[in-house]
Amino acid sequence: MPGGSPQTLRPFLTRAAQLYPETEIVSRTHEGMVRYDYDEYADRAAQLANALSAAGFGDGDRIGTFCWNHHRHFETYFGVPSMGAQLHTINPLLPDKHVQYIVENAQDRAIFVDASFLPKLEGAVADDPDPFDSVEQFVVMGESVPETDLDAVAYESFVEGHATEYDWPALEEERPAGLCYTSGTTGQPKGVEYTQQMLWSHTMAIQSPQGIPLADDDVMMPVVPMFHVNAWGLPFSATAGGAKHVYPGPQPEPADLARLIEEEGVTVTAGVPTVWLGLMEYVKENDVDLSTLDRLVVGGSAAPEAMIRFFDDHGVELVHAWGMTETSPVGSVAHLKSDLEDADYETQLEKRSKQGLITPGLEYRVIDDDGNDVPQDGEAFGELHIRGPWVTTEYFARPEATEEEFEDGYLKTGDVVSVDEDGYIKIVDRAKDVIKSGGEWISSQELENALMAHDAVAEAAVIGVPHERWQERPLALVVPVDGADTSALDDELRDHILAEYPKWWVPDAVVTIEEVPKTATGKFNKQALRAEYGDESLVEGRVPDDAAPES
Structure with a gap:
């Protein structure tokens, strides 16, 4: 094809294993701390692909995960989509009826599940087994399988003995690589498919200086769950940049996060404001060394100004970002423009408190109730519409939702925003919450x-x-x-x-x-x-x- 090889995920892994074979991947698990490097990670991703192929899974099959943030979950991030299957991250915190609907709608053929989530998954299966008719294999993420009513195999047994090399297929850019569902707070969850090209372009965009770039001297710890829009794409971009990964594992408390930051030298972390409110309170009451931490990325909802000030006082830049499941997810980041770098602190704070500048590669418009464009004056507001290479144009198997929520190629986000004279987007509210x-x-x-x-x-x-x-x-x-x-x-x-x-x-x-x-x-x-x-x-x-x- 013109321009060389297609835009897919696998070259990010290949590059990391070739250039940074000894860079660590660290994981807090139920079984303790696990450490290995990109070289070993590439071998295990290949073993997973071989194990799935041997079990009869492959081209176009959807493979579900029901897991926390850890190294085995990360192995599915490249092992599954790079073999031509589709990684479907399922939110284990959703109500049983939503989990049932999601599995039925996606027609998952296998589900990888953490031991701690087995009771939750068992409950969803027992309550209404029909939606799980498509599932042929349950794999427990560990070395053994606890007592369970599910016919399951341990992850380590599943991959053991398989070759550490895999004949990775040449995939087309439009091949579905991922699937994630919205939280369904206003109805049935809606599925969003991510193609190889969508995830590739999203990764490249957030690796730009106006995104959330990660380099080979960074240590990245995603606290945002890996079942929530691919942990905002950070596992992909960290691999693309050759950064060290640190996964905080099951239900990390503020003390766990503080310890991992100190012991692993975390430079970049990301999560919703409630996570950082907890860390703030812990830091106030304990002697915590945050000296390695450069950037703390906040999304999901707005960070209070007091939070930004607090982390500024501790030498940590809090970076606001905005996005949605439908936008893969990063759509804007609140970096300061060059002409604001010498502005006074309060002016800078006012800009940083907003959701930021549109990510390079995307287009947006703000529409009022009458369908008119809203002026960029920081006062008028309307609904944000957005489109671009990593923004979906339809919902998975939901044509009625697609018709309602897309217009002229734009996603109607449901976010009410204003845009100031410098182009900084501010989420005024969700349309349903204003x-x-x-x-x-x-x-x-x-x-x-x-x-x-x-x-x-x-x-x-x-x-x-x-x-x-x-x-x-x-x-x-x-x-x-x-x-x-x-x-x-x-x-x-x-x-x-x-x-x-x-x-x-x-x-x-x-x-x-x-x-x-x-x-x-x-x-x-x-x-x-x-x-x-x-x-x-x-x-x-x-x-x-x-x-x-x-x-």
Whole structure:
């Protein structure tokens, strides 16, 4: 074909094994710490491919994984798609009915599962076995199989004895390589297929200086789960750059993350804000050496400004990124433009607090309710539409969803955004979470970040509650930090918001809760909060006439 070989994943692995054979891959597992290098990794990826071929799996088959972040899971990242099969990472934290639907919809032929997730998978199978009719093989990620009702084999037994060389096929760019499903918070999960070319181009884009580049002197630790959009593509880009990998394993606590950063010299890590809120609290209470850590990537939801300041004070650059399952996932990164490098700290912070600049290779537009383009002034906002080489154009086996959520080749993201004069995208809210009060919009995310900037607040979520006069009013649900005086927290936080925002933005009430419920991907579960706290009596009569927007 013109231009040489097709754009596929395998050359990233080949290069890493040839140029950096002794660079380490480190993994925290149920069985302890595991260490090996790219040379051994390439051998094991080939063994996995041979084992799958010997078991009758191959061309076009979907292979599911039900796993944490560890070296065996990483072996499937190259071993499965490079042999022509399709890697389907399944979120083990989803409800059983969603797991059943996903396996049935994908028609997975094999599932690789962590021992700790066996009870969850057994429950999903036992509750409704029909969706698992396609599954011919369960493989437990370990050296042995615990007692289980599933007919399973241990991973090490599965690959043992197979050759460490594999005749990797020449694959076409459009060959499906990956499959991931949305979390399904507003209905059935939707499948997104990634072709070889999509994953190749996404990897090359985030390896650019305006992405999340990883070099051979980096040590990358993805805390974002490998079942969540391929850990944001970092295992692929770390391999492309020849970086050392560190996998934090099952359910890492802040102490585990701190230890791995210190002992393995982690330079780049990534995860959702709730992970880093936990690490922040741990660092405050313990002597933690973060000196090797250069960059901490945050996505999934907005990082509070206080978090950015905290890590700045510890010499760690917090890098905001935005993306979706449908965008493979990285769509924007908040790097400073060269003409902002000499700006004052507050100006820089304001830019870095946004979701950033569109990733090179993508196109976007912002559309208002009337279908018009929104001006790039930092104030007007609308729905973000995006398209490009690694943005899907359809959903897997869901034509009705495809018709609803794509237009003119653009994905309609459902994110309400503004774009400032420098091109920095700011997520104002999810379309379903923005609060409409008296004909005006209130950003729940902005209020949450403002609340979490208060010293007494560990976590905060804001939802819209029905109101007879104003349509909706904001209700704040906060988790106080340990030891905080909550006797006057309601008034104190309302005054805190009023210092920065107009009266009609101030939550009508502040409710103290023990924990903000999370979705399967670690985001605040607004749907659950609305179900429990969406009673208009919580805000009825609280908002004075002058606290509403002017008509």
